[in-house]
Amino acid sequence: MRGILGWGVHLPYRRLDLATVAAVAGSGGGKGTRGIASYDEDTTTMAVAAARAALLGVSGPAAAASPATATATTPTPTPIKTLWFCTTAPAYQDRTNATAVHAALRLPRATAAYDATGAVRSAVGVLDAALSGAGSHLVVTSDLRTGRPGGADEAAGGDAAAALLVGDGTAAAPVLAELVGHAAATEEFLDRWRTPGDLASKTWEERFGETRYATVGTEAWNALLAATGLRPEAVDVLLVAGTHERAARSVLKKTGVPAERLHDPFVRTLGNAGAAQPALLLASALENARPGQTIALLVLADGADAFLWRTTDALATHTGPTPTVADQIAQGALLPYGRYLAWRGFLPVEPPRRPEPARTSASAAARATAWKFALVGSQNTDPQHGSKQTESQHTDSQHPEPHHPVHLPPSPFDTAPHPAADAEGTVVTFTIDRLAYSPSPPVVFAVVDFDGGGRLPIELTDVDPAEVAIGLRVQATFRRLSSADGVHNYFWKARPVRPVRGLPPGPEGIR
Template structure:
């Protein structure tokens, strides 16, 4: 009946053979959008309408179980996507009563790079309206890309602006939105630009090994034990949400959560202390070149989080030689290791990098 809200999630891992165009242009990503009406909360962008155009042609396919897809000749796919895209664009403008000159932001998502670039040039929008498709920084993230581009646009758009999202996939689909006054007071937890700036270089050999495309010699150390499913269930909030415990009387934060307070000795008088979005400072650290790790060496640090908690935690996305006491870090949910076919995930800490800091550097 259209009532209530819905969470729409898209995620993808793009894999291409070494040296292929898909490897160079692909990216990994995830995006999530909450869809609902004004009755459920502030609406940042109102859906105005759209249109779609389907086309029956095969330009990309993948055999079930294969790690990568295959492509037909590029010009063939480009011509078919351009025809579908222009038809959907014209129909969407007609359905909403808008003209191309009234569109303030436009982004095009799709796996076919030439078609994406070509359609952008044929939209007829004003100079400066066509947004970055993030292909040169993030790469094309497949199913996640439309939501990623829309999120990046909302990060910088002002109120009362028309946004066009065009998706090229098995044809073309156009979504038209108008931003609302609520966007002016909205502050994202972390902008797409800041997330892009938070990336770190990855050696090509390590990338191939992590993708499973290059067999490598494993560390000559005892492998980690299989993770305990029962232990994980007993601490779901801690393992998956990084939620500690806070003494209601003294305010002391305990990471991991405890029943007995370290200050005052209060028992079972705690409240949740979410820490997943809390930054911290490295107080001391050590570099362990002997421990088992899929990405040696292991850099382990004691981090004081800004909410008052302290935790020994592994660092990631940094070079061991660049770590220093006083570094600012933030939690990130990562794979710890794999044993007996079970992937074990938990929280690590990575350097705080923002778009502004990257520009200043």
Template sequence: MRGIISTAGYVPYHRLQRQAISAVFKGAPGKGSRAVASYDEDTTTLGVEAARFALRAAPADTQPAALWFATADPAYLDKTNATAIHAALRLDVATPAIDMGGAVRSGVGALRTALEGRGPVLVVTSDTRNGAPTGADESSGGDGAAAALVGDDSDGPVIAEYLGAASATEEFIDRWRTPGDRVSKVWEERFGETQYLPLAEQAWNGALKAAGLSPEQIDLLIVTGLHTRAVRSLGGRLGASNAATVDDLSATVGNTGTAQPLLLLTSALEKAEPGQVIALVVLADGVEVLLFRATDALQSYRPARPVATQVGAGGDVEYGKFLAWRGMVTLERPRRPEPDRISASATGRNTEWKYGFVGSRDRSTGALHLPPARVSRDGDAQDDMEPAPMADVPGTIASITVDRIAYSPSPPIVFAVVDFDGGGRHAVELTDTDVGSLEVGDRVEMTFRRLFTADGIHNYFWKARPIRA
């Protein structure tokens, strides 16, 4: 049996209330909210968080033999983005990390390819959706990521058995964005609907035939895609009369594009019962239909951080700040030097610390050093250290300071000295919080973020955020 061993979504903390858009531009009041990646998040950092949650829920002895990363909004072109995720997860150097991106369809494509392959594969999908101010994409889009560890039952308990799939592909112009453009362009909706619906019916029938199922045997139905009109029209045409439609999270998160299929599948599995058949229908430059059956292993499966929990733990961001974070408006920069680009050679010497947040522990005294050191502060032992991974270790705030002078893409900077559980202390930057909202004694956890970008090079490192769930 092959299928999904563990899966997780990541929904950023910040929310943009749609009525905040209409309040500025005096349009029709929108309902609900969309998830917003913070100024220090991009598709790579979002993907790291989803992958961490997925691996945390997987059996400890199951390690991916490959990492595939799909996004329509990569942080780099030419350079592989999956390698940063690989480094943050501290995967084995022999584990390949490959980008499968450039289009929204690449997310479900990476998932299907892994399901029809061999060995344990970690599939990571991520996206940040942009739109012109007051446009439909701005309000209906969302930022987020999802990851799944795919494998055989010999790799670990399979919680969702892969039953089969089918595709229907045809070239037509529906949505496009050329390199350098910030937002997508969309053709007239009725045309896209006439293209998608017959393709969807063809792929639907093909998938059911491949799995030996009838429409009435579908218990949970997921229909997703960026073409809202076609998605809404399709649901009643599939004949799945007994199926419950899975919440598309449009009212709380928005459409996360490349990540949406796996994010909704993750959400569905968090509520599914063993034996239920789940159909995933994805409209994106054609149609992909994937069928799964929840297994008995789902009863004992515990997600690291359920999607519903993350959805309920968000905090609002002002519309003006959202526009600034997205580069839609240009704010006056602080009158101080911007940071220099990071050194590739220095980064190469400190990959475990910079990407993996790995300190060192003195074997003789147990003293923990952050950053790693060769000489122990206790007893002066030299080169007698063992690696101490700290990315998943929570901590407690010992002191807080607010710096309104140092450079930041979104000032001010809030720093904290954190005492980690089990030993170790380090000064870190706080994120996903407001000035004055945290106090000494509050609990925090580490999160992978982008400190700044200089000369086109992203400086990734770890920050601390409040433990909310």
């Protein structure tokens, strides 16, 4: 039995209120919100967040709760043969973006890492290849969806990432949703395109695309029903993904599945995440599914792909990753439209009057890959070392000194790695710097004591300066610090640990 072993989703914290668009752009916008990746997020950083959630959801919190005994690689119940990274907006061209995700996950060197970029359908193709192959594969999809200010793509798009772990299943990682069947239809027609370097896509007259997608979508759907022997009314959950909204609505009517069984919680909350949308919908559906249900996924992108899944009994005891998709939808803060335009490069603004960051060193990064990409510190496990407090180790009544001191960053004199990316921490002091270089000032910098040991000065993100306080609980998040000469400097920041709540208004002071 081959299918999905686990999933993970990352939804950005920031949202754009579409009702505010027309006042600035003169047109466009609409009802609801859309997801906005932060200025320090790109498709690589969001992919890391989704993939980490997927692996943690499969391995369970126990694997992350004992960092002192962790090895140089992330513990998983099933060896991962291949990591696939799919996006239409890669941070790099002419080099593999998946290797940064691989490093952040601490996967073994024997795990291959490949990109599948350029088109929305590439993500579906990789999923089909992973399901058709042998062994376990991690399919990570991530996308930044942009459009001209006031345009339809701006309002309909959304930034997000989703990851699916695919394989045959084991006792430790059973199949949660078995693949029952897959059918595809391909046709060459010009509907949507974007040349390299363009910030926004172009589209042909939408009635033309609707006609072509209605044909290929119905063809793929009917082929799936014929291959599986399933009647439309037997489908419990229907998922339809595609960047052509009119075509999606048209094909939905032709499936024969009752309209109330369509599952799409991202309409007017997050938007359409392009290459990430199929996996995003599937993850959300699995989060709400019961054992024995049938889930159909129809993807319209340069043709059509139709998948049919059946959930297994293992889903009943699967806790899944946290926070859930529903939790992430409920969380978030609004972003002013002008700030969004500046972050995406549509509105040139005065740059910080400070020296720009220098290009990060490739050789220095290679020497510190585990620390830079996976936040792996060090710990001295020598029994003779004792528990003498060091300058980098803080203790108080709430965080007693461990027997073996932890160092963040790692010390060359320690004897064991100490992964800290899964640990939460507490802010012990902080500063708000309005003079330091940043594309989104002010910079909020804090000193954090991490649970399990280790104190680290670290920048905060996804935070309003007014909410920062001593005692604030935070968690590590992989972000982009800066870019210079086309080289992206990735490292870790910290973001607040937030309870589930409704979408609050967003103040101007935003990180």
